[in-house]
Amino acid sequence: MATRKSPSETADTSARVRLKLVGVGGAGGNAVSQIAGTLTGLEVIAVNTDLQALHGLADVEKMQIGSAVTHGLGAGGEVELGLRAAQQDTERLEAAVQNSDLVFLVAGLGGGTGTGAAPVVARVAKGQGALVLGFAILPFTFEGERRRQQALAGLEQLKAQADAVICIANDKLFKVVGENATAAEAFQKGNDLVATGVQAFWQLLSRKGLINVDFADLRAALGSKHSDGIFSFGSATGAEKTRAAVKAVMDNPLLDGGEVLAKAETVLVSVLGGPDMTLVDVQRAVEPISRATPRAHVIMGAAIDEEYVDRLAITVIATANLIQRRPPVSVSTRQTAGSRVAASSPLRTGSLVAVAPVADVKTPAKKESAPKQESLPLEGVSRGRFDKSEPTLVDGEDLDVPTFIRRGVSLKR
Amino acid sequence: MLKKEQIVVGLEVGTSKVCAVVGETMEGGNLQIIGVGQVPSTGVRKGEIVDMDAAMQNITDAVAAAEDSAGVEIHNVLASVSGGHIRCFNNRGSVIVTNEDREITDEEVRNVLLNAKAVNIPMDHVVVHAIRQRFYVDGADGIQNPVRMLGSKLEADVHVIHGVRTRFQNTIRCIKQVPLDVQNIAVSSFASALAVLTTEQQKLGAVVLDIGGGTTDFLVYREGTIQHSGVFAVGGDHLTNDIAIGLRIPMSRAEQLKIEHGSVEIPEVDEAISFKREVGLPDLQVSKQQLCRIMRLRVEETLTLVRKELDRQKLFDYLAAGVFITGGCARVRGLEALAGEIFALPVHIGHSQTINGPTSAIESPEYSTAIGLVRYAQGSQRDQHQAPSPADKVKSTFHHLLQKVRTMM
Numbered sequence: 001m002a003t004r005k006s007p008s009e010t011a012d013t014s015a016r017v018r019l020k021l022v023g024v025g026g027a028g029g030n031a032v033s034q035i036a037g038t039l040t041g042l043e044v045i046a047v048n049t050d051l052q053a054l055h056g057l058a059d060v061e062k063m064q065i066g067s068a069v070t071h072g073l074g075a076g077g078e079v080e081l082g083l084r085a086a087q088q089d090t091e092r093l094e095a096a097v098q099n100s101d102l103v104f105l106v107a108g109l110g111g112g113t114g115t116g117a118a119p120v121v122a123r124v125a126k127g128q129g130a131l132v133l134g135f136a137i138l139p140f141t142f143e144g145e146r147r148r149q150q151a152l153a154g155l156e157q158l159k160a161q162a163d164a165v166i167c168i169a170n171d172k173l174f175k176v177v178g179e180n181a182t183a184a185e186a187f188q189k190g191n192d193l194v195a196t197g198v199q200a201f202w203q204l205l206s207r208k209g210l211i212n213v214d215f216a217d218l219r220a221a222l223g224s225k226h227s228d229g230i231f232s233f234g235s236a237t238g239a240e241k242t243r244a245a246v247k248a249v250m251d252n253p254l255l256d257g258g259e260v261l262a263k264a265e266t267v268l269v270s271v272l273g274g275p276d277m278t279l280v281d282v283q284r285a286v287e288p289i290s291r292a293t294p295r296a297h298v299i300m301g302a303a304i305d306e307e308y309v310d311r312l313a314i315t316v317i318a319t320a321n322l323i324q325r326r327p328p329v330s331v332s333t334r335q336t337a338g339s340r341v342a343a344s345s346p347l348r349t350g351s352l353v354a355v356a357p358v359a360d361v362k363t364p365a366k367k368e369s370a371p372k373q374e375s376l377p378l379e380g381v382s383r384g385r386f387d388k389s390e391p392t393l394v395d396g397e398d399l400d401v402p403t404f405i406r407r408g409v410s411l412k413r
Numbered sequence: 414m415l416k417k418e419q420i421v422v423g424l425e426v427g428t429s430k431v432c433a434v435v436g437e438t439m440e441g442g443n444l445q446i447i448g449v450g451q452v453p454s455t456g457v458r459k460g461e462i463v464d465m466d467a468a469m470q471n472i473t474d475a476v477a478a479a480e481d482s483a484g485v486e487i488h489n490v491l492a493s494v495s496g497g498h499i500r501c502f503n504n505r506g507s508v509i510v511t512n513e514d515r516e517i518t519d520e521e522v523r524n525v526l527l528n529a530k531a532v533n534i535p536m537d538h539v540v541v542h543a544i545r546q547r548f549y550v551d552g553a554d555g556i557q558n559p560v561r562m563l564g565s566k567l568e569a570d571v572h573v574i575h576g577v578r579t580r581f582q583n584t585i586r587c588i589k590q591v592p593l594d595v596q597n598i599a600v601s602s603f604a605s606a607l608a609v610l611t612t613e614q615q616k617l618g619a620v621v622l623d624i625g626g627g628t629t630d631f632l633v634y635r636e637g638t639i640q641h642s643g644v645f646a647v648g649g650d651h652l653t654n655d656i657a658i659g660l661r662i663p664m665s666r667a668e669q670l671k672i673e674h675g676s677v678e679i680p681e682v683d684e685a686i687s688f689k690r691e692v693g694l695p696d697l698q699v700s701k702q703q704l705c706r707i708m709r710l711r712v713e714e715t716l717t718l719v720r721k722e723l724d725r726q727k728l729f730d731y732l733a734a735g736v737f738i739t740g741g742c743a744r745v746r747g748l749e750a751l752a753g754e755i756f757a758l759p760v761h762i763g764h765s766q767t768i769n770g771p772t773s774a775i776e777s778p779e780y781s782t783a784i785g786l787v788r789y790a791q792g793s794q795r796d797q798h799q800a801p802s803p804a805d806k807v808k809s810t811f812h813h814l815l816q817k818v819r820t821m822m
Contacts, residue, residue, distance in 0.1 A: 384654040385664060389458050392497055392646040394718060399647045402655035403710040411659050411703050 020045065020100040020130070021198060023060070024118040025082070026053050026074070027108025027137050030187070033057040035106075035195040045096055047121060049085045049113045050074035063096055065089040065117065075112025079150055082116020090124055097125040102205065103132045104198050105162060110139035110147035115154035122161035133201060133218075134162040135194050138169045155228075164218055166229040166317070168193055168254070175253035193254070200233045200315040204270045204301070211282075213270050213301025221268040221299055221317055228319065230260050235272075235313035242284045245314045249289065255318070261289065264296040264318040265408030271301070272315070274308035285314050293318070297408055319408075422479065423604070423786025424472065424490040424593075426584055428457045428627025428650055429741055431471040433479035433490065434780060436768070436787035444791050446770025446784065448483020450475045459646040460495035460601070460628035462583045465590075472591050489594035491786040494541065494584050495601040495628045497646030499576040503546070504532050507568040517550065517559045521567050529571040539578040541600055546570040546638040572639045574600055596790065602630035602642050604785030607792075609737050609763035610634060619734035620756075621763065622719060623782060624742035626650050631719050635731040643722055647715050649742045652708055659707040660699045674701060677709040678747035712745065716755045723756075735759030743778035 021044045023032030029046035036044040036059035044060045051072040054062040064072065066085020075081040086093065097103055103125040107118035114137075122132045136155050139147045159165050170190060177186045204213060221229075232255050234248025255261060271277070271285045282302045290298045296318070383391075386400035393399070397406060404411065423434045435448035452474040456467030476487050506529025510521055530543035548556040550564035559567055585595045606621040615634040623630040626649045633641040652675070657667035666688070674686050683702040690697055723729055735758045738748060743762050752760040765775045765784040774780050 384658050385650070386458070386654060389463070390497075392459065394645065399645070399714075400651065400654075402651075402658050402707070403714045404655065404659055404707050407710060409706070409710060411707070 018100045019043065019102050019104070019202065020097055020125075021104045021106070022047060022097065022121060022125070024048070024105065024107040024121055025111055025114025026050065027111070028106045028114055028118070029053060029057050029060070031106045031108075031135075031137070031191045031194045033060050034188075034191040035198055036060050038195055043100070047086075047093070047096075047113075047117065048074075049082065049117070061096075063092065065092070075116060077147070077150075078112045079116040079154065082111075082113040083120065084116075085113065086117035086120035090120070093121055093124045094128060097121070097130060098128045100125070100128070100130045103130045104201070105132055105134045105158075106137070106194055106198075107134070107158070108137040108139070109151035109154040109158070110143060111150075115150055115157075118154065119157040119161045122158060126161065126163070132162040132164075134158050134165040135197055136165055136167050137190065137194070138167055138171075140170045164221075164229065166197060166231055168197070172254050172256075196233050197231050200231065200270075200313075203272055203305070203313070204303070204315055209301055209303045211300060211302040213268065213299065213303075217268060217299050217301065218317070221266045221319060230254055230318050230320070232316045232318075233313070235311065237311045241310065241312045242281050245312045246285055246288050249314045249316050250292070255316075260318055260320055261292040261296070261316075262294065263320040264293050266299065266319045266410075267293045267296040268299045268315075268317040269301070270303065270315045270317075272303050272305055272308060272313040274311060275304055275306060276309060277302070277304065277312065281312060285312065289314075289316060295408075420483075420485055420487075421787050421790035422476075422487050422490040423493070423783040423790065424476070424588065425493045425601070425604075425783040425786065426457060426462065426468060426472060426587070427454055427493075427495075427625055427782070428460055428648060429625065430454050430779065431457075431468070431475040432780060432783045433472075433475045433487070434774065434783035434787055435479050435483035435485060435487065436770075436784075436791065437483075438791060442791075444768050444788060446768060446774050446787070448479050448481075448485070449771075449774050449780065449783075450477065450479030450482055452478065454626070458627060459497060459648070459650070460625070460644070461498075461580055462587055465583070465587050468587050469590055472588055472593070476591065476593065487593065489596050490588065491597045491599065491790045492584055492588055492595055493601045493604050493782050493786055494576070494581050494598050495625070495630055495644055496576065496580055497628065497644055498580055499541075499574060499600060499644045500534075500538075501572060501574045501642045502532070503570060503572055503640070504529050505568055505570050506531070507566060510565050510567055515563045515565055517562050517564060517567055519560060522548075522560060522569075525567050525569040526571060529569050530573050532573065534573075534575045537577055537579065538575045539581065540573055540575045541581065541598060542572070542574040542603060544572045544574075544603075544639050546572055546640070572642070574603070574642055576600075599786060599789050600630065600642070600644075601625070601628070601782045602632035602644070603639070604783075604789055605630065605739050605763070605781045606632045606634065606639075606785065607788045608765040608767060608781040608785035609739055610734075611767060612637070614734040614737075617734035618728075618731040620719075620723065620732055620736045620758075622716075622736060622738045622752075623740040624648055624715070624738060625740040625779075625782075626742075629715050629719065629742075630740075631722070633723065633726070633728055633732070635728060640731075641722070641726050641728060643719075645715065645718055647711075647718075648740075651715075652711050652742070652745075655707050655711050656704060660703060662697065662699065666697075670699065670704060671708065674704060675708050676705050676746035677712045677751045679705045679709060708745070709747075709751070712742075712748065712751060713755065716752055720755055729758075732758055735761060737761050737763035739763035739778040739781040741779040 019042050021032050021042050023029045023046045029048050032044050032046055046057050046060045047063050048054050049066045049070045051064050066088050069085045105122055107114040109115045125132045138151050173186050173190050177189045232249045232252035234245045236244035269286050269289050271282050286300050383400045391398045419438045421436045425432045430451050431454045432451040437445050437447045439445050452471050454471050456462055456464035462468045480487050506525050508525045530540055547570050548559045549568040550556055550559050550562055551566050588595050602623055605623040609621055610619055616637040618635045621632045628648050629645045631643055653667045653671055657664045679702055683700050685698045686701050687696045687698040736756050749760050765781050768784055
């Protein structure tokens, strides 16, 4: 599936594509467990260091890793522990993901197990010949700078290992659920988003394409290292189905009221309709979206599903540089301060941690981890050696910025 | 001992190198290159000096090397200037011939040229070249030299190249501090065109594209006269910078990679290029396809910028001789083919074909600016000693320029 295929071949693929859904860490496990209830034909595995958290999950195959490292407890927010736990059980992970074509990997980043183990799982799955699509759930801002930095570092790791990564920022959940929603509802909603994403991608890759979109396109759209993948999904039925579906896509809070599209570098638009879908439908679906993305390279696809009579679904996957990558402000000191505060005043931090979706607070962080070197984040656009010289502006473009960055060409390494 | 007038030196203070070329006027007025001196440049970005001390040291070294190689002492030079601030336009001036017998003399010609370049340029700008294109006598077209013709109204078209005064002054001052006399200055594209194009090619119409380390200078000849010119502050440095950012390697590595493996043709089959790093670190591997893709995007963009300029000026129908690419980036593998695709014109990698000298200098595209300066100087000198020759487009600007260089100081 990594290469272009004719529509007929792709149709066959839907029948024999072997899918696995793997949730790593607390948040990942919760998400996949919920998806397992709604989607069928999917093998679902939850991977965690925390035995107790695994016990609470339904409908999934459970796998505990790193028993020698964490002794069945969580990783306590230590990425290092999560990483070692996964490395220790590489062989079991290999066995779990083998014989699959496509692995959806769901992980909440920022904690220990999700951040540390997910890249390892991705690497293992790739090593077994599967294509890996990651869904990274980024922590709330209120969870603090340390988790944020840990999550971003983990995201880079995951991007390096997986074929493509979609980011779901928890902060956006506020917009989805409104302020009066309970915490449970909010996380429920977050998991729904992941479920929709998995479903949308599965459809995208497995349906017979009129204008075919395959994994190569997806990779081209999501492959850039310096940008973040966002998706939006909308479906509607009835006479005005196209307009309604477009509206649903555009109104998705994940797109920030179209702001994401305006900033996007690459946009993949996939339209799924019944056998009665007309070319005008496709045009009406794609046109408003490409209009909203003046800068982006738009890849479009259209597919037919026999069951989608009088129904239309649109999936939009956009990449843009959205997450502010602020320079890490001395991570090690913050970490130390953080754990001290946690010990001395449980009220202050405790309340925050309790809401955290990937909270692995079973083991208090006793050991202060050694200072870690964080990679310097890319601030805005890079001008390299011309950083201090006068910009070369031609037709509003700064020519000192590498052409491949301005053109949004991804250099997957 | 050679007479001082017979020796002319072209000095290019470029982004990637400082290069001095020594030329000697032989019997019969032929020009011969007798020495070349070159050192890597450390004080120049995008064609303009950013570190005076470093640039001065480079100039001293390059001139010393040229002196050694030519066996002469160098006291004065012609310098090339470049930079993104350089602009151009075409303008027409006119004068009424007031002689009793209505004969056009040198004075009228001088006046009409002065009139033609007396136009509004920004306050801080100065005219470097005002190159005559053609004359009109009483509206009659296509006159090359109107002197001794009869008429009541003389008009002239000129191509005016101008730029920010202080930026030119930086180059001149830097050279003067070495100390060397600056006889004259010329924009890089003009100098390169003098080195690369024969009179025949100028008449057919041609584009000279000098892609150097920090700038891309272009100049268009149409029907034997300069019709358009320009500078984009984008060059080989940008290629290196793109590679360094794209492949996440240091600049020095990127430069080496560009020279040894770089191409603008993306290979069908990817291969890994590995190179050694400091002791203790594993070898670094980069993908050749990625390298070439990064380079192609940049070169494609730069060439397209020039093509758009030509399109805007509607010059494509007048370029029968094609595109002549020179400057250090002319060495980029696959450039000829890519430029052919973009311009849809014959593309030549420019050699300095208008001058005699050692093959190593003549055949190297990176020397064409300095060699062109020598040729420019020759034209200027002949102007001092001989009667004006109508075919020489260079001479009219000389006196004026010489004066300007003096006043700039």
